Amino acid sequence: MGAGYIVIPLFFYVTLCALLCVKIADKNSWKTGLLFAVPLIFLPTAFFVIVGMHEFGAL
Numbered sequence: 001m002g003a004g005y006i007v008i009p010l011f012f013y014v015t016l017c018a019l020l021c022v023k024i025a026d027k028n029s030w031k032t033g034l035l036f037a038v039p040l041i042f043l044p045t046a047f048f049v050i051v052g053m054h055e056f057g058a059l
Contacts, residue, residue, distance in 0.1 A: 006048055017041045 017040045025033025053059045 006052070010045065010048055014041055014045060 018037070021033045021037040021040065024036050050059070
């Protein structure tokens with residue numbers, strides 16, 4: 001029930017960060033865009049998924 005409070009803002013965060021990383025990749029190189037994408041998108045998403053799994057008893 002409380003997952004919607006995290007999923008919706010996380011969706012907007014990931015969307016905006018993905019657009020930022022694509023803009024960085026267009027200006028520099030795709031390797032630089034990927035370098036920015038890993039810490040900006042994947043680490044917070046993985047953190048929230050792991051915390052949610054722990055909260056619901058999956059871990």
